[in-house]
Amino acid sequence: MKIIQLEYFCAVSRFHSITQAAQHLYVTPPAISSAIKELEKEFSISLFTRSKNHVTLTKEGELFYQKAANLLQTINQTTSEFMDLGKQAIPIKVGIPPLLSTIFFPEMLIAFQNEYPDIPVELYEYGSLRAAKLVQEDALDLALVNMNFYELDKLNSYRILSDKIVFCVSKKHPLAKETSITVDLLKDEPLMMYNSDSVQNSTLNELFEAAGIKPNIIMQASQLYTIRNFISHNLGGACIYSSLLANMPEFAGIPIMPTVEQEIGIVWPKGKYLSSRVEKFINFTKKHAPAVTERLFAK
Missing domain, CATH: 3.40.190.10 (Periplasmic binding protein-like II)
Structure with missing residues (x-):
């Protein structure tokens, strides 16, 4: 058993896919498949139930994953402690x-x-x-x-810090002079939302769902530069942190009511x-x- 084999096995367990694990680890799928087969042969167990595009841990595989993950965590922690002892400049x-x-x-x-x-x-x-x-x-x-x-x-x-979400639009936008806005009023507004790994995105989706609204999403982005460009051309609005407006004086930030604290x-x-x-x-x-x-x- 080698550490690299355990790392490959744990990655496949998390992604439920040899291909995705390979992409994450920057290795080839055959390298990962070979490492897992060697583990299964060494310990005479079946770690995964395999389908065409998906792998699932067997009962034995689940127990093996718990042990392997704990072992890798211990190795990483010990390595970090040794690095500290050696005073190496680890980022x-x-x-x-x-x-x-x-x-x-x-x-x-x-x-x-x-x-x-x-x-x-x-x-x-x-x-x-x-x-x-x-x-x-x-x-x-x-x-x-x-x-x-x-x-x-x-x-x-x-x-x-505590912040709040505001609806940000161009000062030429029809809503720009509003002192506040409700989620209902955003029903037909072209919106820029964020990528799926954003908490802010999840918060907004919950608000829309609670109000029975299907938002008019014209773009999903992660970079503020892209969002600013769309707003500046008056193509739509975005719900952003109010603190971002400190560096965006050319835009209007309309408070959302009730207040959405973050x-x-x-x-x-x-x-x-x-x-x-x-x-x-x-x-x-x-x-x-x-x-x-x-x-x-x-x-």
């Missing part, structure tokens, strides 16, 4: 949703590197749901997220070893958070 891997990255970065990253020049940081853009999942899987050390998702209790978290913060693993590097980043973020809030809402 902190931070997940950031594209919209939130415009609020907090690059200012916060620059400030952190000024204080800790010997600690490298790598940023990865994912929606909040995907970023939080990758933190649970140890693929990321921590993530900046919209905290309004149901599995938050599986992670440690720290709230940085909590923004950082998450990191529960019950796992944290390297001193990650602890420093978390403590720095907590210290830096009041300045971020003051900057955003002073404008």
Whole structure:
């Protein structure tokens, strides 16, 4: 049994697909199939029930996955501890949703590197749901997220600020001068929504569903640049964080009633070893958070 075999097996277990696991790990499907067959042969068990495009864990496979996942977690934690002992400059891997990255970065990253020049940081853009999942899987050390998702209790978290969602349109838009708006009034409005791994997207879909509305979605995007371009050409509107408007004075932000509050913060693993590097980043973020809030809402 080799560590790489366990990594391949656990990836297939999570994705229920050899092809998707191969894409995620940047290896070929035959390499993964061979590793799993070797495990099954070594331990004389059948790990998966296979169909044309889908694999499902057998009863023995489920038990094997629990043991393998725990073993890999222990190996990763031990490796991290050894790296700390050796004082090697291992980067902190931070997940950031594209919209939130415009609020907090690059200012916060620059400030952190000024204080800790010997600690490298790598940023990865994912929606909040995907970023939080990758933190649970140890693929990321921590993530900046919209905290309004149901599995938050599986992670440690720290709230940085409370924000609200507003309907953002061009100042030429017929609704631009409204002082507030309800979800019902958005029924026929061309809307730009976010990708499926966005908590904000889930929040909005729940609002529309509760109101019995099928929104007129003309685009799904993740980048603020794309959304701004569509709004500036008066092609539609988007529901965004009110704090984003501080850097978008050319647009009108209409409060949605009742108010849709959103909590923004950082998450990191529960019950796992944290390297001193990650602890420093978390403590720095907590210290830096009041300045971020003051900057955003002073404008």
